Amino acid sequence: MAACEAAAAAGMAAAAATARPVVLRHAGAVLAAMTSGLDTSVPNMARVYNYWLGGKDHFAADRAEAARLVALYPPLPALARENRAFLLEAAGWAARQGIGQFIDLGAGLPVSPSVHQAARAVLPAARVAYVDIDPVVLSRAVALLATGDGLAAVDADLRDPAAVLGHQGLRAVINPARPVCVILGAVVHFLDPDAACAVTAGYASLLAPGSCLVLSSLDRFSA
Numbered sequence: 001m002a003a004c005e006a007a008a009a010a011g012m013a014a015a016a017a018t019a020r021p022v023v024l025r026h027a028g029a030v031l032a033a034m035t036s037g038l039d040t041s042v043p044n045m046a047r048v049y050n051y052w053l054g055g056k057d058h059f060a061a062d063r064a065e066a067a068r069l070v071a072l073y074p075p076l077p078a079l080a081r082e083n084r085a086f087l088l089e090a091a092g093w094a095a096r097q098g099i100g101q102f103i104d105l106g107a108g109l110p111v112s113p114s115v116h117q118a119a120r121a122v123l124p125a126a127r128v129a130y131v132d133i134d135p136v137v138l139s140r141a142v143a144l145l146a147t148g149d150g151l152a153a154v155d156a157d158l159r160d161p162a163a164v165l166g167h168q169g170l171r172a173v174i175n176p177a178r179p180v181c182v183i184l185g186a187v188v189h190f191l192d193p194d195a196a197c198a199v200t201a202g203y204a205s206l207l208a209p210g211s212c213l214v215l216s217s218l219d220r221f222s223a
Contacts, residue, residue: 107141
């Protein structure tokens with residue numbers, strides 16, 4: 001797994017050369033609404049992110065919240081797109097190393113191209129589990145992704161690595177005893193630093209040799 005981590009670190013280092021600080025101090029309303037359910041009158045972070053990526057799963061409240069956040073920090077939509085491009089590139093890289101299993105943690109609403117599309121462009125038989133606890137995400141993922149062909153939508157909390165890797169739904173498509181690419185894409189910044197470190201270390205300690213951990217995060221600055 002060291003080689004995978006080194007390559008990912010190199011990619012992140014290159015991206016850092018053009019990275020921009022992100023102000024999230026005022027984003028509390030959005031973060032509190034991450035699991036707001038199917039109430040379309042309340043903004044939901046997954047739908048806001050989907051809107052920035054050009055997806056279709058968003059409503060007026062989400063677009064208004066997206067506009068409010070962009071007014072606070074205009075580069076946010078570009079950062080969302082840059083992050084997505086990095087995750088897809090990383091998935092393709094992992095597949096080129098022969099890794100055929102992927103776990104996308106805090107996956108968010110389905111967008112195209114998806115992680116499984118990026119992986120299957122290299123390894124057509126790649127298997128992917130999309131993990132989230134947001135009911136908005138899960139309802140869409142079940143409808144669009146859980147088609148019985150090596151894809152699964154898993155209702156699990158990414159903060160508990162052992163529970164995620166032991167989840168029956170995940171194990172229907174993923175064998176944790178074999179190399180797997182675990183993706184933590186733009187989610188750990190929602191955790192406090194100690195929890196983020198514990199979660200990351202937890203997955204790293206439980207993965208089979210030859211596995212890969214892909215991580216992206218926004219820096220938080222107070223204004």
